[in-house]
Amino acid sequence: MIVETKGLRKRYNHVWALDGLDLFVQEGEIFGLLGPNGSGKTTTILVLLGLTEPTAGTARVCGYDPVREPLAVKRVVGYLPEKVGFYEELSAWENLRLLTRLNGIPEPEARKRIEEALEQVGLREVAHRPVSTYSHGMRRRLGIADVLVKKPRLAILDEPTSGIDPEGAMETLDLIKRLRDEGGMTVILSSHLLYQVQRICDRVGVLHRGKMVAEGRISELIGQGQGYWALVEGATAALRARLDSEEWTLSVEDLGEGRLRVTLEEGAQPKLFRVVAEEGGVITELRPKVRTLEDIYLQYFQE
Ligand SMILES: Nc1ncnc2c1ncn2[C@@H]1O[C@H](COP(=O)(O)OP(=O)(O)OP(=O)(O)O)[C@@H](O)[C@H]1O
Numbered sequence: 001m002i003v004e005t006k007g008l009r010k011r012y013n014h015v016w017a018l019d020g021l022d023l024f025v026q027e028g029e030i031f032g033l034l035g036p037n038g039s040g041k042t043t044t045i046l047v048l049l050g051l052t053e054p055t056a057g058t059a060r061v062c063g064y065d066p067v068r069e070p071l072a073v074k075r076v077v078g079y080l081p082e083k084v085g086f087y088e089e090l091s092a093w094e095n096l097r098l099l100t101r102l103n104g105i106p107e108p109e110a111r112k113r114i115e116e117a118l119e120q121v122g123l124r125e126v127a128h129r130p131v132s133t134y135s136h137g138m139r140r141r142l143g144i145a146d147v148l149v150k151k152p153r154l155a156i157l158d159e160p161t162s163g164i165d166p167e168g169a170m171e172t173l174d175l176i177k178r179l180r181d182e183g184g185m186t187v188i189l190s191s192h193l194l195y196q197v198q199r200i201c202d203r204v205g206v207l208h209r210g211k212m213v214a215e216g217r218i219s220e221l222i223g224q225g226q227g228y229w230a231l232v233e234g235a236t237a238a239l240r241a242r243l244d245s246e247e248w249t250l251s252v253e254d255l256g257e258g259r260l261r262v263t264l265e266e267g268a269q270p271k272l273f274r275v276v277a278e279e280g281g282v283i284t285e286l287r288p289k290v291r292t293l294e295d296i297y298l299q300y301f302q303e
């Protein structure tokens, strides 16, 4: 396991930004850390990098403890922060050159890596322009080039596509996927845009108020926790009340004029047939409720 956390908690004043987070990432994976604004994605990343200390719990990153060995972690992990700062008056090339110096990458190798990274992120043409003339999307790409130059074993990218137009975002994600496929790099990326990143993630974890509320391969999450939904017509008030009180109904929605939309647990269909027959009413539709990742997201985030 290249990354593993157990019971991570982090308190800022009165807020628990992380509230018992268990997370693991395997070598070679692209792991998507998903969740809406304020769910704890950035806090998780800062803890993994040793940039902030957890209030409780433990983390291991590439075999190191980020609390006790933050420098060792920084050596092997590439990090794209939410907001990257560059030297504005310097060009992309010069900014990357500074970074290679800081990381002690010697001259011929540094030059090679910079050229390669600029090529990969599509900034070769503008490499010698001052960063102050760059658009938001170009800066985001430069941030990724920054990570690439380090050739890290693990790349942690905090919202790599934020502020990039949809087409640019797709290109960026394809690039990240290529880096993993060709270079064997492990990637953790955070995003609040599920539909955007799910295409390239091997596994995702969905954060909600500092807890992991769903986690797994996308194919596993989709379809997990299935049930049925039914449309009942000619329903009496008594039927409505009874369905409301049964423990196998997940929700009963009154659509008016005796129509009810009912969601039920897996396997509860015979019970529905019986109750509807007893109380009077007709089931006009009954079908499996296929859960998509989007449903999981909405379930937790539409409060
Ligand atoms: N330095 C801080 N001081 C106080 N509270 C903080 C601090 N950093 C984060 N928080 C709080 O911790 C919670 C989690 O924040 P975090 O930045 O980890 O969320 P996020 O998932 O990255 O959100 P976003 O999608 O907006 O980037 C929020 O309630 C936030 O207000």
Ligand SMILES: [Mg+2]
Pocket: 041, 042, 043, 082, 158
């Ligand atoms: Mg964040």
